[in-house]
Amino acid sequence: MPSSSKTLAGTLTVLIGLLSHCGHVAHAYSSGAPSSACVTMLPIHGPIAQQVPSPYVVNVSSVEVLPSGTVTVTISGDDFKGFMVTAYSSDFAVGTMVPLNNQAKVVCNALSITHTGSALKPNVTFQWTAPGDMFEGTLINFKATIVKERVIFWTGILSAEPLVYVETSPDLPQSGGTSNSTTTNDPGSVLLPTATTTIAPGKTNQFPGHLASDTECGKSKACFHDCEAGKCTFIVSWDDDGDVIVMSMTYRVPDSNEHWVAVGFSKDQEMGDDSVTECIMHDGEVKVQQSYNDGMDNKYLDNKKAALSEQSGKLEDGLLHCTFHRKKSYPRDPLIFDLNNDYYLMVAVGEALNGIKIPHTFDVLPPVSDHRIDLQAMENVAGEEPPTNVLVQIHGALMIISWVMLMSIGITTAKYGKAMFPKINPFGVNIWFQIHRACLVTAAVLTVIAVLIMAVQCKGYCQIPLIAGEGKNHWPLHPVLGLLVLVLTVINVSLWPAHTSGNCLIGCLGEPVHLYCSKKETHSCYLPN
Template sequence: MKTLSCFLLLLLCVDIVGSTFVKPTTCGTTKGCYHDCDTSGQCSFVVTWKENGANIDFEIKAVNTLTGDQWMAIGFSHDDKMGDDAVTECVMASGTMLVKNSFNTGRSNSRLTPDPDTGITNIVGSHINNIFQCSYTLQKSGSPQNVDLNSHYFILFGSGPASSAGSIQQHTDNPLASSSIADFQKIEEIFAVEQDFDLVKAHGSLMVIAWIFAVSIGVILPRFYKPMWPKSKLFGEKVWFQLHRGSMMVAFLSTIIGFILIFVFVEDFSELNQSDNLKVAHPIIGVIVTVLVFINPTMAIFRPHPGTKNRPIFNWAHWGVGTLAHILGVVNCFLGVRMGKPNLPEYLIYILAGFVVWQLLFELIMQLHQCFANKKGSDEYELQQSGDVQVRTTQQVVEQNSNLKMFLLGVHVVVVFGFCLAVVIIIVIA
């Protein structure tokens, strides 16, 4: 038992040692410094710089627990957000340290051509005991990035895995930005702040409320619950219709507000020149879904009266547009998990998959129940016509089916609410 306790304590100590390091004494004293160190001087990354004639000497040190090829980089930005930034990246590929110039165009990054090494000298680097270090000299001006280090910039820091060929992949955590602009000719200390993704979280949460919760309830009401509550009214309309309309209004408002919020965040339409096809697809599908969300209620406003010759056309069109919007909306929730802002856990995909399985299973159960109830009602009607006094009345059959369907509806509402709540909580705390 004592041996086991010592072993666990050793593992804990190793983990603590490997998760932070002590802030260098040169930080803010003899070198300019940008970091995320806490009040006790424990850091997960530090960037230092010092003017050296027509150049700036940079050193980056960070905790990186990734195995294999990896990268860390600093970006020079006119604001505190990723987009249109010059980047210098340190890449450990196949045991060799590379330092390259690249550029963020929108939310994507690409190496500068034809020579990403221009203006970079004195490269030294290592990755030992989860500590990734890289130092290099970068000329102040004249680099192919069009960055002039005589000017002032916000500094961005990010890290992630790399390929064996040295190309960088998506960062593992959300990039951090400096709290203020940096003057690379001065010795100063600047703190890192997390980028604000509140609007993105609100966008994602609203879309989950719309397509995982509201629509998943709204679509089953006209399909399976029209015969329910035949003698009851809700605000002058049939109960099923008001519940359906209310669910769809929640979905409509959530989608529109979420759509506006993400436009406010990106301050434009998402860049479509990214190498990741999933990230290209997400905004395109989002626009399509939003258009469909406008089309369906517009059709409903001008719907033909029941019994008229055009009513079947409306019914099929309304169902088709709604179903397509629901499918694309849920698919886009899956794609949104992979967008990287905020950095959502991979297991969220499995929670969404669980919701899809439940929705399909519920609709199958309801379809089988409806077929069984219709057949049973037909059989009992024939028996009644034959004069069998033992058979139950049609009203009794309807009441029994109604009780079961009400129970199933309650279960469905609770389950989809649970899925929705779980996903929203994960998004909010990410």
């Protein structure tokens, strides 16, 4: 290949490489961790966390803490620029962070604490206040992410020893407590409890941080849940009562942010064309509302309270709970499905902001029932991940065959085949060129088929939602770059009739596209199904 064509190929390789990484744009937050880090506790700095042992330690001032008690937490070690710390119990964020100086501020509804500036710090000290309603003997660990430099950071740093939650101290009298709740006149909402409950001495929680399974499921009421070994994240129960279905939803919220839980009635096991009823927290209230899944978009109905009555809800002991009556038939709105029919059930959960649902993540899809459920029957159904999408897997297999196998063989043959097979010319054409052409034409055809398969699956252009997390923020670019690859592949193949005059462009387009696609297909294995 002439030097000019090599330069052009190199330039294209760099440009495509930049495109493939544009989802990894680095954002440095000198004023503290962004809200997207509330779940992942990962900085959006681009590189991965250090794998060597951390030079930092997280110490607490006491090994025990009383209800609503306070402990002092200190981070020390090498100088560092940024940090984020959250207290966890059974993978749930708990308590309230309290900064002691202007080096720190609270984020994530005060569940976490982070830095306020990028100056080097030899150490930092802050306080943590325990909840007032945890169980005796609960263990609390402080988990930290510490940034030494912009591209050098450690995550998952645990406190030197766990903190133990105790209800009484030899120096303090034991106290009892009551729980009160206040309701509003709005039939669609109820105020959350404002008082705490002190649990009797010696009482322990069999599954701290989890919702316990309901032994009445399948006996006195029907249920749909995700329980395993007595531990649940959600339970949806219902009872047939003439013209209405009396439903109840309970969800174990992972933190003190606003959250929502929704049940969908679907004609299949995929999101799209689903009637949805949801319970959502907002301003100390739990509201029950109706919505509809229009494809991958969830939209509220014109009348959010249609077909609903007898609504109530509360948040207590970390459990979001709501009950409501749902009319079986509501002919005035076809988007509210007739519950006299059987449907697949699916349950989704997520966070809310100012009463607006934040879409659930798509890397782990909401559980769905394995069969259509008769809501008039007594069933006890465990939800499971949706079945594997065959078309998506065929698409992935075709792209891997095309770009990891066939294109690699074709390009390698073109590069080394001339010298290896100088005199083998079946049908008057050198064997290296026949192998090269066969591989690339087959790869191009399979690429077109793979793209068409996804167009059929998505009924048009496919969209992948933005998902927070390390290595996931580039996922929405996959369809865009896939179409770019398709266009370049078709152009590359169309240049072949020109043969000699097209060799330069063929090489300039083929090699960088192959380099990018080989990496792209490897990363695509982690995309949501």
